[in-house]
Amino acid sequence: MVKSVFSILVANRYGVLTKVAGVFGRRGCNIQSLTVCATQDPDFSRITMVAEDSEETIRQVYNQTSRLEDVRDITLLPEGGYYERTLALIRLRSGAVLPAGQPDTLCIAARTFDGGPVLEVSGPTEAVDALIGQLGDDIADLSRSGTTALKSMYN
Numbered sequence: 511m512v513k514s515v516f517s518i519l520v521a522n523r524y525g526v527l528t529k530v531a532g533v534f535g536r537r538g539c540n541i542q543s544l545t546v547c548a549t550q551d552p553d554f555s556r557i558t559m560v561a562e563d564s565e566e567t568i569r570q571v572y573n574q575t576s577r578l579e580d581v582r583d584i585t586l587l588p589e590g591g592y593y594e595r596t597l598a599l600i601r602l603r604s605g606a607v608l609p610a611g612q613p614d615t616l617c618i619a620a621r622t623f624d625g626g627p628v629l630e631v632s633g634p635t636e637a638v639d640a641l642i643g644q645l646g647d648d649i650a651d652l653s654r655s656g657t658t659a660l661k662s663m664y665n
Contacts, residue, residue, distance in 0.1 A: 513542075514568045515587040515594070515659050518557040521580040522548055530557060530581070533574045539563045543596075543635075543656035554582060560657050591662045596638045598654035600629040606648035613637045626650070 520526045527546055534541050543560035561568065568586070576584045606627065612618060616633035618641075631638055635657055642652065 511562050512565055512568060513560065513562045513589075515592060515657065516557070516559040516561070516572070516575070517585045517587055517592075517659060517661065518559065518575065518581060519549070519583040520555050520557055520578075521582065522553055522555040523580060526555070526580045527557065529578055530559075530575055533578070534559070534561060534571055537563075537567050537571050537574075539567050539571050545656040545658045547658075558656065558658050585661060587659055587661055591664075592659045593662060594634060594657050594659035595632050596635045596655055596657050598629075598631045598638050598642065598652065600631060600642070600645065600649055601651040602627045602629065602645070603648050603650045606645070609641070609644040612641065616641065 518530060520530065531541065531544070539561050540563070541559055541561055543558070545558045546555055548555050561571070563571075572584060572586055575581055601623075604626070608618070608620070608629070613633070616631060616637050619630040621628050621630065631641060638654070642649065
């Protein structure tokens with residue numbers, strides 16, 4: 511199994527995400543993370559999808575997705591050749607304490623909403639996962655985004 515990050519530039523139209531996700535589904539390829547947003551050109555959106563499957567299935571998904579009418583560009587981001595971030599909003603239980611020694615790659619902002627502490631955390635997916643694991647039972651509620659990524663200029 512290989513973890514793959516797809517960066518897909520698509521026409522910003524109704525139904526395009528369903529068509530792209532359908533290719534993954536028909537191949538039995540589970541989508542682990544999905545983010546979509548319009549680009550600087552409102553006619554196009556960028557889909558970032560993370561999936562883990564065999565190299566053959568990833569190749570088939572890539573080829574079939576690239577043939578969709580509304581797909582303008584598709585890139586499999588090379589391992590270590592992209593900059594990625596995940597965002598998490600974490601509502602802590604009363605009396606919870608933020609663990610010390612967080613990686614420099616995490617950006618953490620603490621706020622108080624509705625009388626309770628909420629952390630806004632962004633950073634590499636693995637670092638966000640690690641913090642969530644450290645907080646464990648101190649988490650009252652959690653919402654997080656999927657991975658968003660940009661290809662490195664040097665790869």
